[in-house]
Amino acid sequence: MRRKTVPKLPMSPTPSTETQRQKMVHLTTEILSPSEDNITKAANLLRNGQLVSFPTETVYGLGADATNDDAVAGIYAAKGRPSFNPLIAHVATIEAAQRYVYWSDDAQRVADAFWPGPLTIVLPLRPDSGISPIVTAGLDSLALRLPAHPLAQSLLQHVDRPVAAPSANPSGRISPTTAQHVFAGLNGKLAAILDGGPCAVGLESTIIGLVSTPTLLRPGGITQADLQAALGRSIDLHSAQDAISAPGQMVSHYAPSAQVRLNATSFAADELGLGFGSVECDLNLSPTGNLVEAASNLFSMLHLLDHRNSSKIAVSPIPSQGIGAAINDRLNRAAAPRD
Ligand code: TXA
Numbered sequence: 619m620r621r622k623t624v625p626k627l628p629m630s631p632t633p634s635t636e637t638q639r640q641k642m643v644h645l646t647t648e649i650l651s652p653s654e655d656n657i658t659k660a661a662n663l664l665r666n667g668q669l670v671s672f673p674t675e676t677v678y679g680l681g682a683d684a685t686n687d688d689a690v691a692g693i694y695a696a697k698g699r700p701s702f703n704p705l706i707a708h709v710a711t712i713e714a715a716q717r718y719v720y721w722s723d724d725a726q727r728v729a730d731a732f733w734p735g736p737l738t739i740v741l742p743l744r745p746d747s748g749i750s751p752i753v754t755a756g757l758d759s760l761a762l763r764l765p766a767h768p769l770a771q772s773l774l775q776h777v778d779r780p781v782a783a784p785s786a787n788p789s790g791r792i793s794p795t796t797a798q799h800v801f802a803g804l805n806g807k808l809a810a811i812l813d814g815g816p817c818a819v820g821l822e823s824t825i826i827g828l829v830s831t832p833t834l835l836r837p838g839g840i841t842q843a844d845l846q847a848a849l850g851r852s853i854d855l856h857s858a859q860d861a862i863s864a865p866g867q868m869v870s871h872y873a874p875s876a877q878v879r880l881n882a883t884s885f886a887a888d889e890l891g892l893g894f895g896s897v898e899c900d901l902n903l904s905p906t907g908n909l910v911e912a913a914s915n916l917f918s919m920l921h922l923l924d925h926r927n928s929s930k931i932a933v934s935p936i937p938s939q940g941i942g943a944a945i946n947d948r949l950n951r952a953a954a955p956r957d
């Protein structure tokens with residue numbers, strides 16, 4: 619995928635202009651209950667170039683107006699996110715998505731099957747899209763998502779612009795599934811958090827690339843088999859070597875402070891045990907061995923264990939069928955060696 623020149627990001631903690639400084643520094647971040655007034659307030663903050671976190675059915679996003687370079691640059695600064703890692707643009711309708719990318723029959727098939735919902739579709743960017751090149755990190759493709767969460771939908775309708783939103787966590791750390799997780803990780807770095815309670819799915823969206831051959835770029839709750847059924851043919855699996863088609867698939871990611879050991883069939887005395895199925899452990903992802911329940915508990919339980927001041931977390935084996943593949947994808951990154 620070709621990269622264009624991207625405006626330089628203000629990654630330094632001392633932004634160049636007074637306006638940028640005022641936009642990015644908040645003494646404290648406001649947590650907004652999900653009332654109509656607060657949805658309007660959050661939408662106006664976004665339209666004014668501020669950062670607002672909002673719930674989706676997967677995880678909380680850190681939103682900014684995707685057409686505003688300064689606002690989008692603020693996302694990278696707040697998260698400490700590498701500038702080569704592009705963002706997902708969130709939209710309220712399929713018609714809105716079609717304004718920014720070259721739509722295709724395959725896009726229509728997967729959108730019909732899974733939108734609104736936890737699926738992100740990568741398509742060729744229209745040159746006249748108006749999307750900030752900082753969103754795509756200079757790529758000529760754009761990742762689009764139409765979330766199902768009613769608060770996200772209502773917010774996107776009020777903003778009436780595409781909203782760029784990565785998961786609302788400091789780069790490389792565990793993704794947030796509650797407003798409190800967002801506050802703990804990013805307080806002072808965004809204007810407000812719209813609090814919609816815990817996220818139901820709990821793992822980030824599945825990403826399918828439809829720029830050339832359909833490719834699964836990130837596993838999630840919608841599985842490779844689900845996508846194949848919707849498309850009526852097989853899809854490629856993204857390979858870890860293909861850094862350019864999935865630039866943000868870092869090997870070490872979702873990392874708690876503690877070291878993580880996987881496929882643990884027993885837990886040592888100095889380890890906190892994150893169990894699955896009927897095992898004795900400190901926290902259990904799903905005592906009955908239900909993978910959907912385990913996915914929705916994964917990040918919140920990693921957050922909880924990480925606050926118990928142990929340097930070691932061990933995790934039971936998780937079967938890789940269905941959403942289990944996505945759970946293991948996240949666990950492998952949480953356990954990967956860090957820089
Ligand atoms: O569930 C989700 O997808 C959440 C919620 C907030 O919508 N968002 C999320 O964003 O997980 P983030 O930034 O944490 O992950 C976005 C992923 C990254 O791995 C990034 O590299 C990839 O999407 N991505 C974005 N644009 C892309 C593009 N044009 N081509 C390939 N991959 C892209």
Ligand code: MG
Pocket residue numbers: 784785793
């Ligand atoms: Mg993320």
